[in-house]
Amino acid sequence: MAIKLFIREHISYVLFQVVLIAFLLVLFWLDGLRNVSTAIYVIAISMLLITSFLVVRYMLRRRYLAKIVELPVRMEDALQKNSKTSEYAITEQYLSELYKIYQHEVQTLYATQSRQYKFMNQWVHQMKTPVSILELLLQQEEELDKKSVQEEVERLKRGLEMVLMHARLENFSDDMQIVQISLKSAVMTAVNDNKRLFIANRVFPEVEVDEAIVVMSDLKWLRFFLEQFITNAVKYTFEPNKKIYISAKKIEHQIHLMIRDEGIGIPMADLSRVTKAFYTGENGRKTGESTGMGLYIAKEICDRLGHQLVITSEVDKGTQIEVIFQS
Template sequence: MDSIKLFIKDHIGFLIFNLLLVLFILLLYWLDGFRNTDTAIYTVIISIILTITFLFTRYVMRQSFYGKILQKPLKMEEALQKNAKMPENIATEKYIHELYRLYELEAQALYAHQKRQMQFMNQWVHQMKTPISVLELLLQDDTELDRESVREEVERLRRGLETVLMNARLDTFEEDMKIEQVALLPLVSSVINENKRLFIKNQVYPQIKVDEDCIVATDAKWFKFIVGQFITNAVKYTFEKGKKVYISSSHDHGHVILTIKDEGIGIPPSDLKRVTKAFFTGENGRKTAESTGMGLYLAKEVCEKLGHHMEIDSAVGEGTTVRISFKCHFHE
């Protein structure tokens, strides 16, 4: 019954138009002097029969489609069944199927994103337990509080919080981004200064050779995060004392290239292509308890969003070199 009501609503305009058309033809005959009532009645009856036959045939062909769209589907497969016979309904079904395909892609992307976020948060919370436990032990000790140890654990917490905040802000990157002209040397020096305790603790020393007149178009906050990730990794994976981390700039055909090179353990060739994948820690990551596998992933994502090109070269036992390339400007 519902399908009949829907069919009538769908064709009410056609019925009115057909009725007006018959009346208009009869009016023309009347004005032309035609006065045969029987012929007029016969014409109306034939028109009604033909119209009813046409509508009945059309309803039969659409009945299965109406039945599908009027029933509440219990599962997605029912909505995707192909029941249409009319060209318009077939096109509608194709459109619905295409919408469902797009929905599936978006749902899969959302599920992957939520899974990545959940995995990252679980891993991050697990790692943050370590500095908290150390702080609790230090506070329980009756001896004088080791301020250097407390500072070290607080620094680990700070770096962890910064990483998780940047990961959360990555989804709204465009809203948070502010591109401006930034002097490269002060920015790099600031990152080095923020990590000076890490350098001192590991007895690794920075060596900066960045042109004072080099200005780049970037987002200062996000770029500091990128450089911080590279410098932290450079120091963290340099196990020998007295080694250096070289930060330098060079120019190549209208671009500036910021290079960060360490003398650490290097990255195995099998891991080099995967170090920027989310949660990939690799062989080196298993050598430290602090590796989340998210640092280089976030750095690569931010570089791409800022329009900077990033590449990593490494050799086991010789160190790792990271290069960031972007357009540069100079003071006149």
């Protein structure tokens, strides 16, 4: 197979040499063909040189040609080094780089699928809790506790919103529209949407955002990570009658939005890892409701929108989340 490929590769070269020899014979014939032995000698030497060139060329390419004519069994076959010429060495280097790109894309795809699978498993497991509670409430003979039902429905809604946003994150650029947004309006919408959560946990928001402050962002994604930060602040504030402070200020060419709570805080050992996928940390184990995906998705959103996310915390004193918008 290698010799056949070599012949097909050099058939044009051989034909060119035949035409060249024929041209030399024509020249000898036009010159009167006075010395036949000289013409035969020139033709013989030309044939010998051509044959020697092709033989040497084939020997240099034989191992490489033998490799490429056989169907590969593994992707690692592309990494074999068999070339003895600069041309084929560059080809092998090209294949090696292509293999690295392929490996990177496969690993990225595998990591994405693994993350989605793990997230869905955790999410389904956690959604069983509100569904089970709703079933118990419906089985009770006394009058249905609408407040309890509403709380579980809210948990289901937040869970559904989380999984929907996680699915959309894979096609983020197709689902993004950057516009001017009134920051106070977006904050108040997030606060009002979580009014029942504030009341149920007896935690109260205090908003100090100037109505004139405008940021460039995507409204849907902005509302999602604002709601995530607010629900986290409320969820990890265990003592009643505490406050969530939401404020914003302009510093040079940046808008700084701060969301500060008076909750249990984040241990220093967990602070650098709270935005990693599935990392629940010490606080997540206390509540038993954390998927470890909320802050991860929020961080991903901020990065893709070009917003900087800064988290500072002190145990037993509270946590502050700061989002920095470029104005």
